[in-house]
Amino acid sequence: MRRTDSARRMIAAPPAIVYGALVDRESIEAWLPPDGMSGRVERWDPRPGGGFRMVLTYLDAADSPGKTSAATDVVDVGFAALMPPERVVQRAVFESDDPSYAGTMTMTWNLTATGGGTEVTVTATDVPPGIDRAAHEAGIASSLANLASYVEGSL
Numbered sequence: 001m002r003r004t005d006s007a008r009r010m011i012a013a014p015p016a017i018v019y020g021a022l023v024d025r026e027s028i029e030a031w032l033p034p035d036g037m038s039g040r041v042e043r044w045d046p047r048p049g050g051g052f053r054m055v056l057t058y059l060d061a062a063d064s065p066g067k068t069s070a071a072t073d074v075v076d077v078g079f080a081a082l083m084p085p086e087r088v089v090q091r092a093v094f095e096s097d098d099p100s101y102a103g104t105m106t107m108t109w110n111l112t113a114t115g116g117g118t119e120v121t122v123t124a125t126d127v128p129p130g131i132d133r134a135a136h137e138a139g140i141a142s143s144l145a146n147l148a149s150y151v152e153g154s155l
Contacts, residue, residue, distance in 0.1 A: 034142035100130025
C-alpha cells in the first residue's frame with residue numbers, strides 16, 4: 001500500500017538560498033541528518049539523473065537500530081528533478097536486507113516564496129512499510145529545523 005508522510009516549515013530566507021542548500025554537498029551533510037544522527041556523503045553528482053549516497057550513523061544505536069546495520073542507514077538518492085528555486089525531487093533507496101525497507105521512496109521538496117521567506121513542504125511518497133510513520137515525520141521535521149538553522153545562520 002502506498003503511504004505518504006510529510007512535514008512543512010517556514011524558513012526566513014529566500015527560496016534561492018534554501019534551494020542552494022538542497023543541492024550542495026557540504027550543506028546536505030550539515031543539515032540533512034535528523035537529531036541523533038550524523039551524516040557523510042560518499043558520492044555526489046548534483047544534476048537530474050545524478051544523485052548521492054549518504055551514510056547516516058546513529059549517535060546511540062541502542063535506541064535506534066539502523067536499516068543497513070545496527071548503527072547505520074545507507075541511502076542512495078537520485079535527483080529525479082531539479083527546478084530552481086522551486087522544487088527538488090529525489091528518489092531514495094535504502095540499503096537493507098530487511099524487505100520491509102525495500103522499494104523506492106520519492107521525496108519532493110517544494111519551496112514557496114512568502115513575505116517572511118520560504119515555506120518548505122516535504123512530501124515522501126511510497127514510504128517503505130518498515131519505516132514508522134511518527135518517527136519518519138519527526139525525522140523530516142528535525143531535518144527541516146536543521147535546514148532552517150543552517151540557512152538562517154548563514155545570512
